[in-house]
Amino acid sequence: MAFDISSVEPVKISGLVPFEAREVLRLRLSQMLINERYKAGDFKIPIHLAMGHEALAVAAANAMTADDRFVLSHRNLHYNLARGARVKDVIAEFLLAPEGLAGGRQGSMNLINPDMGVIYSSSILGNNFGVAAGVALARKAKGEHGVTVVVTGDGAMEEGTFYESILFSQAQHLSVIVIVENNEWSLASRIEERRRPLDIANLAHGVGARYLHLEGNDVDAYKAAFDTLREDVLREPGAVVVEAPLSTLGDWRLKTDDFPDGKFINYHAGPAPTVDLREGPLLRADNADPVHILTERYGEKIIRDMAREILAGLEESIA
Amino acid sequence: MSAYVAYINGLVKDVLARTPNVVSFGQNISTGSCLSGLTRGLPEGDGRLTVNTPNIENTQTGIGFGLMVEGVNGIFCLKQQDFLLLGIDHLVNSWNAIRSRNPQASFTVMAIVVDNGFEGPQSCLNNLPDFCSISRIPGYTISGKTDADRVIGRHLVAPGVRLIAVSQRIFRDEIIVPAGPETVVDEENEIVRYGNGDDLSVVAMNFALPQALQAMAGAKERGLEASLFTIAAAMPTRWDAIVDHVGKSGRLILLDDVKSLNRPSDRLLLDVAVRQKQARVHAVRRTADDSWAQPNADHLDINIETVFKEIGL
Numbered sequence: 001m002a003f004d005i006s007s008v009e010p011v012k013i014s015g016l017v018p019f020e021a022r023e024v025l026r027l028r029l030s031q032m033l034i035n036e037r038y039k040a041g042d043f044k045i046p047i048h049l050a051m052g053h054e055a056l057a058v059a060a061a062n063a064m065t066a067d068d069r070f071v072l073s074h075r076n077l078h079y080n081l082a083r084g085a086r087v088k089d090v091i092a093e094f095l096l097a098p099e100g101l102a103g104g105r106q107g108s109m110n111l112i113n114p115d116m117g118v119i120y121s122s123s124i125l126g127n128n129f130g131v132a133a134g135v136a137l138a139r140k141a142k143g144e145h146g147v148t149v150v151v152t153g154d155g156a157m158e159e160g161t162f163y164e165s166i167l168f169s170q171a172q173h174l175s176v177i178v179i180v181e182n183n184e185w186s187l188a189s190r191i192e193e194r195r196r197p198l199d200i201a202n203l204a205h206g207v208g209a210r211y212l213h214l215e216g217n218d219v220d221a222y223k224a225a226f227d228t229l230r231e232d233v234l235r236e237p238g239a240v241v242v243e244a245p246l247s248t249l250g251d252w253r254l255k256t257d258d259f260p261d262g263k264f265i266n267y268h269a270g271p272a273p274t275v276d277l278r279e280g281p282l283l284r285a286d287n288a289d290p291v292h293i294l295t296e297r298y299g300e301k302i303i304r305d306m307a308r309e310i311l312a313g314l315e316e317s318i319a
Numbered sequence: 320m321s322a323y324v325a326y327i328n329g330l331v332k333d334v335l336a337r338t339p340n341v342v343s344f345g346q347n348i349s350t351g352s353c354l355s356g357l358t359r360g361l362p363e364g365d366g367r368l369t370v371n372t373p374n375i376e377n378t379q380t381g382i383g384f385g386l387m388v389e390g391v392n393g394i395f396c397l398k399q400q401d402f403l404l405l406g407i408d409h410l411v412n413s414w415n416a417i418r419s420r421n422p423q424a425s426f427t428v429m430a431i432v433v434d435n436g437f438e439g440p441q442s443c444l445n446n447l448p449d450f451c452s453i454s455r456i457p458g459y460t461i462s463g464k465t466d467a468d469r470v471i472g473r474h475l476v477a478p479g480v481r482l483i484a485v486s487q488r489i490f491r492d493e494i495i496v497p498a499g500p501e502t503v504v505d506e507e508n509e510i511v512r513y514g515n516g517d518d519l520s521v522v523a524m525n526f527a528l529p530q531a532l533q534a535m536a537g538a539k540e541r542g543l544e545a546s547l548f549t550i551a552a553a554m555p556t557r558w559d560a561i562v563d564h565v566g567k568s569g570r571l572i573l574l575d576d577v578k579s580l581n582r583p584s585d586r587l588l589l590d591v592a593v594r595q596k597q598a599r600v601h602a603v604r605r606t607a608d609d610s611w612a613q614p615n616a617d618h619l620d621i622n623i624e625t626v627f628k629e630i631g632l
Contacts, residue, residue: 069389071385105419106416110416119388119389120384120385120388120416120417121416122412122413122416123412124408124412127381127408127409127412127413128381129378129381130377130378130379130380130381130382130384130385130409130413131381131382131384131385131388131409131413132381132385133378133381133382133385134381134382134383134384134385134386134387134388134389134393135385135386135388135389136385137342137344137368137370137382137385137386137391138342138385138386138388138389138390138391139389141340141342141366141368141386141391142340142366142389142391160377161375161377161378161381164373164375164377164378165375165378165381167373167375168372168373168375168378168382171372171373172370
């Protein structure tokens with residue numbers, strides 16, 4: 001590990017699988033624990049869970065070092081967890097308690113953890129691009145060595161400042177990685193319901209930025225890609241756009257008079273009513289679920305046992 | 320003395336020369352005329368950077384806050400206050416996300432108010448108070464030498480965020496030094512009193528100092544000993560010294576050329592109406608109409624005879 005993770009809950013399982021794989025499970029189970037509290041009505045604040053995003057977050061968070069910065073969006077829980085936030089502190093923050101991760105003053109959509117490099121999060125779509133450019137410029141002004149990672153979705157990247165900030169980062173030779181978590185949705189609109197498809201690679205190349213496509217939710221492959229990318233962007237400063245198609249899990253079907261068979265509800269925010277911690281961490285038996293990838297690779301028994309052990313540690317930490 | 324813009328440029332350079340760790344950025348700030356001389360020759364080195372940027376005002380405003388969270392001071396200079404409308408999200412929302420951290424770095428937005436007329440409907444904003452109100456960020460206008468000295472000297476680089484507005488109409492004019500002894504009567508709101516006459520109170524808000532000087536000249540012609548008050552703060556929090564003086568003088572002439580419909584001068588007039596009921600008051604201010612949406616002289620005209628007639632003189 002390149003950055004201090006001493007604050008992460010202890011995980012007792014032996015080294016059967018790499019750290020990043022265990023982290024994917026920790027992030028999933030932490031979110032499921034939060035979801036159970038959310039379903040029980042414990043939180044007044046809006047929370048955007050990111051189940052299905054874990055592989056990307058774990059890989060990016062662990063490839064980056066203590067020298068690097070994360071500038072996040074409203075859906076930031078997975079990166080905060082991946083950068084070492086304890087679920088106990090996150091839950092306290094979501095309860096707006098003084099002992100919360102950010103002192104109970106930031107809630108969910110603006111959750112930060114400066115000690116772990118998560119220095120800004122914004123609930124306003126696209127707002128974090130400009131701030132990230134400023135963070136990167138500050139690092140340059142101070143002569144510091146490090147990467148600024150800004151995370152967005154396919155909705156927020158429609159804002160003009162996405163292009164503006166890449167243009168600026170290119171002009172100033174700033175070491176910036178822009179991660180586009182492309183889940184195809186912006187609130188209740190699919191991409192095809194709101195715009196034409198965007199060729200993000202061409203868009204990036206059009207302003208001289210680099211582009212990387214990550215797909216498949218394989219945390220090991222993602223980690224290797226981010227390791228290389230970090231070296232590249234430090235050696236040759238400028239913006240790199242990383243596009244990762246993924247699914248935000250937790251969708252359900254809502255039965256109404258108009259939709260007796262159930263209307264598909266994409267998960268955006270709030271509790272995920274059909275996600276049940278008692279049923280284990282696997283939410284989908286396909287590549288949209290990083291836990292499925294782990295199960296395929298390491299076997300169901302190992303993943304199940306490891307999940308049980310991680311969950312016990314998490315529950316103990318919040319008891 | 321020197322021209323208004325040259326004087327402010329000199330002050331900015333002086334502050335930067337003694338302040339390391341400042342990134343100055345904006346469009347054309349180090350090319351061409353350097354914003355008509357406002358940003359010419361900014362010192363570099365020792366952590367000081369001057370960054371000539373693309374035309375990305377939304378992102379630029381965010382950059383200031385990004386610098387701030389990393390502990391680096393930033394000065395964002397704009398050719399037109401109108402362009403800052405594209406950065407409103409950051410002024411409101413980014414600052415809301417950051418302000419509770421009590422950042423010790425400084426972020427200043429210094430914008431030129433295009434108030435010289437005939438620039439058209441989209442280049443004549445002249446409305447600092449609304450930026451300050453919606454963002455809860457303090458703002459200051461610079462009209463004369465004392466404003467310049469105090470606003471640039473005290474606020475250009477200081478913990479937190481503020482907006483500073485300068486007037487293009489008077490860029491090439493000699494910087495104004497009002498006559499009479501000057502007294503700072505309110506540090507926080509940057510209220511300065513010139514003169515010590517008690518026959519009349521004259522108040523200049525926003526960039527209406529030239530008109531206020533006309534009123535002072537009119538008072539002198541009439542044998543009156545007046546005091547002039549200038550308020551550099553765009554959203555003053557109090558004006559007790561002014562209201563008290565109106566209590567003595569019994570007469571107030573208020574000059575305000577701001578184009579906001581949420582005018583701080585309304586609150587001053589209300590305070591005077593409540594606390595100095597006997598005072599004769601006349602305000603010379605903008606009238607909101609469709610002329611704002613077409614090229615025009617954009618000048619706050621003052622008819623001295625009418626003004627003094629209105630206050631019974």
